[in-house]
Amino acid sequence: MAEDFKKITEQNSYYNDLEQKSVSELTKIINKEDQTVANAVEKSLSQIETLIKEVVKQVSSGGRLFYIGAGTSGRLGILDASECPPTFGVSDDVVIGLIAGGDQAIRKAVEFAEDNTELGWQDLQAYNIHKGDIVIGIVASGTTPYVLGAIEHCKSHNIPTGCITCNPKSPLAKAVDFPIEVVVGPEVVTGSSRMKAGTAQKMILNMISTALMIKLGRVEGHKMVDMQLSNxxxxxxxxxxxxxxxxxxxxxxxxxxxxxxxxxxxxxxxxxxxx
Structure with missing residues (x-):
């Protein structure tokens, strides 16, 4: 691993003795840190734009967008993918979310699933993935083997790749064609990347899928004219x-x-x- 790579997502919190703080103090601390996330995302807008343009190109030509991740990152990808059909009326095979450990991992962690370097590619192969598609790895740390292995296989099959990570110069960012690196800093609870890192990933996923659907003609003016009338x-x-x-x-x-x-x-x- 490169010497210049440091896991900012694993660095110590700025706040000590959390267990001694009141609920009021805790909510103010978390809110203060959350307010920095949008600014961090703003600094990555050029990377986000570049990736979205590639996603639009691939999907407009009949390809599919795959999100792949583990834990919180995987769940966020599945959430974004699952909201596209009801919101924009597209088929559920346009945007597909995959998580280490399979669907059971959406609700409960599957031990060591993310450490398997071959499982991610196997999961993608189940969808007959090809070079007309595009794969986005979602990993706060930028080091998850499940995703890294899948990305390496994609590269050897000429499948375009992107990522959303919260550490600069990570192995994942270096491996993909279109990296997004949004540095939100240490979490309030050290290493709990479901917090600021997860919020940043959610914001970026919103941008990717919404911009994609608008460019596919699924919004008129500002209205969801193709939404499913499900309630x-x-x-x-x-x-x-x-x-x-x-x-x-x-x-x-x-x-x-x-x-x-x-x-x-x-x-x-x-x-x-x-x-």
Missing amino acids: HKLVNRGVQMIREALKVSEAKAKQLLNQHKSVRQAIANGQKTHQ
Whole structure:
């Protein structure tokens, strides 16, 4: 491992004697540290932009976006992937999240799963991954073997790779084509990268998937016109979108939505009728 690589995510907290502090003090400390995360992400915007452009290129050409990680990082990737179909109406095989240890690891840690250098590639192969896809490794430390092994295999198969890590000059950042290094500093609880590092990863994942879906045409103006109508709240939101777009009554908007089962189609057909 390079001599200039230091795990900032493992450095000692700035705060001592946490167990002696009141709840009020603890919440203020955590909030103070959380406020630094957005600034850290801002410093990485050029890296984020570069990776997003590659993701858009691959997915626009029919490829898929894979997130791969372990522990908190893996769960965050799965969360982001799982929210794309209901929010943007895409198939669940456009953005795919993988975690060391499989689906059971979403709820409960699977011992030593992240230490296997071959398991990540095996998990990707189950999806018949190819060079038209793109893989983003999500690892706060930048050293997780499960992800590093998968990335090395991707490189040997000419599959584009990116990463989100919270340590500069990490082995993972050096291994991928499009690294994102967002340095949030030591955690309040030393080494607990589910905190600031996890928050930073979540913010970046929001940017990647949202920008991708906008560029794929899944948003009109600022509206989620392709969202799945999977509950009453979303149906009501869809009705309001149709009302605003077509300047029609609530009853008419409901009728159009019931007829077309899609906000986009309801608006498009409503506009035709009004022409």
